[in-house]
Amino acid sequence: xxxxxxxxxxxxxxxxxxxxxxxxxxxxxxxxxxxxxxxxxxxxxxxxxxxxxxxxxxxxxxxxxxxxxxxxxxxxxxxxxxxxxxxxxxxxxxxxxxxxxxxxxxxxxxxxxxxxxxxxxxxxxxxxxxxxxxxxxxxxxxxxxxxxxxxxxxxxxxxxxxxxxxxxxxxxxxxxxxxxxxxxxxxxxxxxxxxxxxxxxxxxxxxxxxxxxxxxxxxxxxxxxxxxxxxxxxxxxxxxxxxxxxxxxxxxxxxxxxxxxxxxxxxxxxxxxxxxxxxxxxxxxxxxxxxxxxxxxxxxxxxxxxxxxxxxxxx
Numbered sequence: 245x246x247x248x249x250x251x252x253x254x255x256x257x258x259x260x261x262x263x264x265x266x267x268x269x270x271x272x273x274x275x276x277x278x279x280x281x282x283x284x285x286x287x288x289x290x291x292x293x294x295x296x297x298x299x300x301x302x303x304x305x306x307x308x309x310x311x312x313x314x315x316x317x318x319x320x321x322x323x324x325x326x327x328x329x330x331x332x333x334x335x336x337x338x339x340x341x342x343x344x345x346x347x348x349x350x351x352x353x354x355x356x357x358x359x360x361x362x363x364x365x366x367x368x369x370x371x372x373x374x375x376x377x378x379x380x381x382x383x384x385x386x387x388x389x390x391x392x393x394x395x396x397x398x399x400x401x402x403x404x405x406x407x408x409x410x411x412x413x414x415x416x417x418x419x420x421x422x423x424x425x426x427x428x429x430x431x432x433x434x435x436x437x438x439x440x441x442x443x444x445x446x447x448x449x450x451x452x453x454x455x456x457x458x459x460x461x462x463x464x465x466x467x468x469x470x471x472x473x474x475x476x477x478x479x480x481x482x483x484x485x486x487x488x489x490x491x492x493x494x495x496x497x498x499x500x501x502x503x504x505x506x507x508x509x510x511x512x513x514x515x516x517x518x519x520x521x522x523x524x525x526x527x528x529x530x531x532x533x534x535x536x537x538x539x540x541x542x543x544x545x546x547x548x549x550x551x552x553x554x555x556x557x558x559x
Contacts, residue, residue, distance in 0.1 A: 250414045253389040253407040253442075254280060254350040260393055261318060265289040272310055274303050276321040280350065300325045304333035304345075311343035316397065322356065323349035323365030323406060331371055334402075339375040342401045346393075352382070353441065353493035354526060354535040355409035361525045369440075370498035372404040373471045380471040381423065382406040382500075384445040385415045388427075388468055395423040410532065412442035415466065416449070426474040428481075432461030435550045436481040436488045440467050440500040443536055444491035447519075451489075451546035462550065470500055475507045482508050487553040488516045489546055493536065496520035517549035 258280050265271050266289040275281055275295045286293050296303045300321050307317035319326075326334065326349040338345050349368060356363040372380045379399050383389040389407065396403045418429045426438070429445075430452050439448035445466050452462035463481050467474065482488050488508065490501035501518035508514045521539045528538070536542065 250386040250411055252409060252411045253383055253386060254348075254409060255411075256386045256389040257348050257350075257393060257405070257407055258284065260390060262286060264397075265292055268316070270314065270316040271318060272315050273318045273320065274307055276300050276303055276325070278320055278322065278350065280320060300330035301333045304330045305337050307345045308333070308337035308341060308343050311338070311345050312341070317345045319345060319347045321347075321349065322363065323352035323368045324356070324363050326404070327365060327368035327371045334372075335375055338402045339377050342377045344400060344402065346396055346403045346405055348405050348407060350407045351409045352406045353408070353532070354521075354539075355532045357526070357530050357532050357535045360529045361527065364526055366493075366495045366521055366526075368404070368406065369470055369492070369494050369500055370502070373503060374498075377401045378471060379403045379423075379469070380406070381469055382441050383468050384442050384466050385412060387414065388421050388466075391421040392423055392468060399423070406441070408442060408532070413446060415445055418466065421468070424469045424472050424474060426477040427466040427468065428463065428477070429466050430462060430464035432456075432463045433484055434461045434487070435554060436463045436465065436478075436485045437491065437546060437550070438465040438467050438478060438488060438504055439491040440470060441493045443533065444493055444519075444541060447541065447543040447546055448491050450543035451550065454543065454547050455550055460550065460554065467500065467504075470503060473503055473507055475511075478504060479508060479511050482514050483512060486515065487550070488514055489519065489549050489553065490516070491519045491541065491546055493541060494520055495523060497523060515553050517553050519545045519549060
């Protein structure tokens, strides 16, 4: 795995929109004065880029109307606003009507950590995965973002696409990336580590390396699609190892780990531990990695939980 930061997922999204908008007349890009598309030349499609200003609720309603008339709206805003300020319109206008709107939610998790807790998005997976008809995607790196975004354009209903702010390292090459299918990056029969989001996946891979040096074989699943969750793959590895550790950049309550627990505990008795941010607002400003370390979303935490779970495995 490269330690050099690649492009950010939001930059990948921006470049894809600039490429695809002139090619597909169905596409309309709605922006909320984020500045992401500053300087982008849409060419013949320039009239299908619309900056509605800081009016996220209105933007979701506009997207619903356009989708109802056969367009494929791409909505661009920060995750903190998509999952809170605008969620009524997302629920009633978009999800309830099963409309094909892609909500590109940037600055997710604590990737806007320098702006403080008002701009953190640690509830968005919980909010969006509860909405009927909604697909929820959280790519782990730049390459995955591009692949999943192209696939998301074929989803017949709404898609919440969780993006970061800054560049993150590339993940190691694995099986082909498919929407709705977990990507198996490591195979081991002692413990399963399922991770969602760039730094959680990196923490899972580092933890697997550290556990491996002590003879503990860990599987690592890059679960980029939170809904629909790939329960079959998760259940297969959970059954093989008997222990699952989840890792996410989200509050523990109702997030990715909770989704995994809900699904697996209906199928089998399973020992699970979750690595996530604690149930508290992040009270300081700082960069993404610093805030994740401070909150305990680290490889060391994954190793500790894995060891604890393995120690209890046969009790």
